[in-house]
Amino acid sequence: MSDEQPDMPELKIESGSGAGATVEPLQLGKRLRQIRHNMNLTLEEASQKTGLARSTLSKIENEQISPTFTAVQKLAHGLDIDIPQLFAKPKSSMTSGRRVLTKVGEGTSHPTSTYEHELLSTELARKKMIPFKTRVRARSFEDFSDWVRHEGEEFLLVLEGEVALYTEFYEPISLQPGDSMYYDANMGHGLVSLSERDALVLWVVAR
Amino acid sequence: MSDEQPDMPELKIESGSGAGATVEPLQLGKRLRQIRHNMNLTLEEASQKTGLARSTLSKIENEQISPTFTAVQKLAHGLDIDIPQLFAKPKSSMTSGRRVLTKVGEGTSHPTSTYEHELLSTELARKKMIPFKTRVRARSFEDFSDWVRHEGEEFLLVLEGEVALYTEFYEPISLQPGDSMYYDANMGHGLVSLSERDALVLWVVAR
DNA sequence: CAATAAAATTTCCTATAGGAAACATAAAGT
DNA sequence: ACTTTATGTTTCCTATAGGAAATTTTATTG
Incomplete structure (x- = not known):
């Protein structure tokens, strides 16, 4: 139902760099x-x-x-x-004014033995975050040969099931649906499902 | 190492955000x-x-x-x-090797007339991403005085309900649970619930 | 150590930022 | 309409930022 569209308030985006000679046009x-x-x-x-x-x-x-x-x-x-x-100038690394939709189940899938990653916004290049939904197949820590470790930070939210997040330096921690973690990705990490079935989590990585 | 079933110790959440009562000592x-x-x-x-x-x-x-x-x-x-x-503060980004847990419902809440934001990882300062779960109360575009617009990029995943994302330059787009969007936050944006009840979304902002 | 040169600080004055209150404008109530 | 109330603007005055030149400090050379 709904929508006729309300007229939207207009407000132009100042394109930033003016002629170089004068001082900042920052409003x-x-x-x-x-x-x-x-x-x-x-x-x-x-x-x-x-x-x-x-x-x-x-x-x-x-x-x-x-x-x-x-x-x-x-x-x-x-x-x-x-x-x-x-x-900060109202500029972004991503080409300004872009957006992309990913319908449920329509991300690009990357299955491995331990995880099945569904990348959610592949179309946009050079973005600051990489979001993906992951089905966790791993059942024990031995499923990993070694820690996963990379530049950046990670945010993790449990959507379904029960998982344990293993991280270097800390004890593993168990997470229920709705629980979330934020951690430094340089620290080794790995995720396993604690219940019978696979768990489902949302993962967002920032480099 | 590794037993299959890890004991699950609790990780203390450092709740103290109180830093900076006085004004910036920025030299x-x-x-x-x-x-x-x-x-x-x-x-x-x-x-x-x-x-x-x-x-x-x-x-x-x-x-x-x-x-x-x-x-x-x-x-x-x-x-x-x-x-x-x-x-910019001369401090580095997140202190290496840190992690923080936020149990479901235990984020810090910021209610407004249109949204109720539950910030998920407030304890870690200076991180690259800001994740929060949001209850969307807004029912029409007129609920906003103006576009929301800020530096950075946003990722959005619908958890419950049905929402419409209004963005500058584009037509509003409707989203079901599981659908996700990625967009430039400098582009004006606003989210409304399309169904009777409030909608629930996960939002992650990168600056 | 002088004497000189170079750099940084302080003095003095003018231009302007910041605050209190008057004024103007808009919204809501009677 | 009138009055009242709330929000934004303008007027004045005081406090302070910015510039030119004098003064002090620091470095350099004979």
């Missing part, structure tokens, strides 16, 4: 106003959180003044945004 | 002085490159004044350092 004011609106805050509330005056905030957002660094610090701290992110 | 001045020295520049030379007065640079480096944002821009532009990097 700090607009950026801050957007953040504040996303948080559903009024100037008064933001003022209380940051310790800056309403008027000052207004002027900063309207780019009538250039805030001092201490002001920026108060802003970032009060609104809980980190400064690098605030100044 | 911008020292930082800049280091950079300038690394470039073998005198204040005079730096002055010419940046367009700021010698005296001003001196005061900034000695933290006698708090530079305005425009001054910081001139600095960054003139010395060819990018601003996010300037403010």
Whole structure:
């Protein structure tokens, strides 16, 4: 049912690099106003959180003044945004404005003896994360010849079944559906199913 | 090693997030002085490159004044350092060999009118990904004041219910349990539940 | 150790950021 | 409509950032 489509608010993405000669075209004011609106805050509330005056905030957002660094610090701290992110250009490694859908069961499958990985977003190259759904066939730690170990970090969420995550330096830990783990992938790791049937987990790797 | 059935010790969750009650002790001045020295520049030379007065640079480096944002821009532009990097904490990423468990339902909850986010691995600071499980309360696009838009990329997997992902530049797309999306987060986006009840999704953000 | 040169700091003044309150505008209630 | 209430803007004034030149400190050379 549903949807007629509501008209969507338009807001153009500034393409970033202007002509090199002049200084940054970074619109700090607009950026801050957007953040504040996303948080559903009024100037008064933001003022209380940051310790800056309403008027000052207004002027900063309207780019009538250039805030001092201490002001920026108060802003970032009060609104809980980190400064690098605030100044980062709205650019991404992934070609801007892309998206990809993977319907259930339609990822590309990579079966091994211990796991069956279903890669979920293969179409997009150069992305920061690699997500896949994995059927865990391994039943004991001996199923591995050695630790799996690679650059980056991993996030793991159990979807079905019961698993044990073996990691170097730690005792193995058992996980139920809904439990999640986050760990450094340089640390050796391996996953086994504890129940009769295969377990199903979501895995996301960031390099 | 290895028994087949590992004992399952509990891993303590370091709940203390309390770091940083006071304001950032970020030493911008020292930082800049280091950079300038690394470039073998005198204040005079730096002055010419940046367009700021010698005296001003001196005061900034000695933290006698708090530079305005425009001054910081001139600095960054003139010395060819990018601003996010300037403010980024000199700390490495995740401390090597760490891991953290989040039991089901034990993440930190952040309810809003449209979403209820359950952050899954808050204990580890400075990690590459931010995973959270979200209950989607929004029922129509009008529930949003504006697009959500931020640095990075997002992966999304539907756990329960039926949702529609609205993204800038594209038509909204409907997703069933098991379906997943991967998209650029700079592109405005918003998620609504299509069925009667709230939907449940897993979200992972990489910056 | 002088004497000189070079670099960094401090002084003084002007330009501007930041705060309090007045003003303006918008939304909601009567 | 009028009044009230909330939110954003502008006005003024004070505090402070930024620039030019004087002063101090640090390095270099005879």
